[in-house]
Amino acid sequence: MAELFNCKNCGKLYVKVAASVCPTCRKDIDRKYDVVYNFICQEGNRQATVMEVHEATGVEESLIYDWVKEGKLKPADFVNLNYPCRSCGQMIQSGTLCGNCFRRLSHEVKVYEKQQETKENLSKDDDYANV
Known part of the structure; x- marks a missing residue:
């Protein structure tokens, strides 16, 4: 059953079905993922580190680390994407x-x-x- 939660990003109240963030923040995170993914898929950027990706895209390092940990960005494909x-x-x-x-x-x-x-x-x- 769905429950009411506060979004961990913006604090807004929302009905939690699966995600730990509200639909608005989820869309923003998905948009940032697309920006990062499009950047590292470019041939000259496949060897980029998390810091280089962050500097080029403006996307928070913590989000990039999370995507690597979750397997959304695979180090086998992008060898310099690591996390601490x-x-x-x-x-x-x-x-x-x-x-x-x-x-x-x-x-x-x-x-x-x-x-x-x-x-x-x-x-x-x-x-x-x-x-």
């Missing part, structure tokens, strides 16, 4: 973390799991000693 890693800001083409941050986080999770396992084993040993 959520943790360190290094430019990446897929996922939310760069390889270094992913490895670091995976290592931290393994260390945490070992610590939890050791605590559980110590707790069990204490339970047996008290019996």
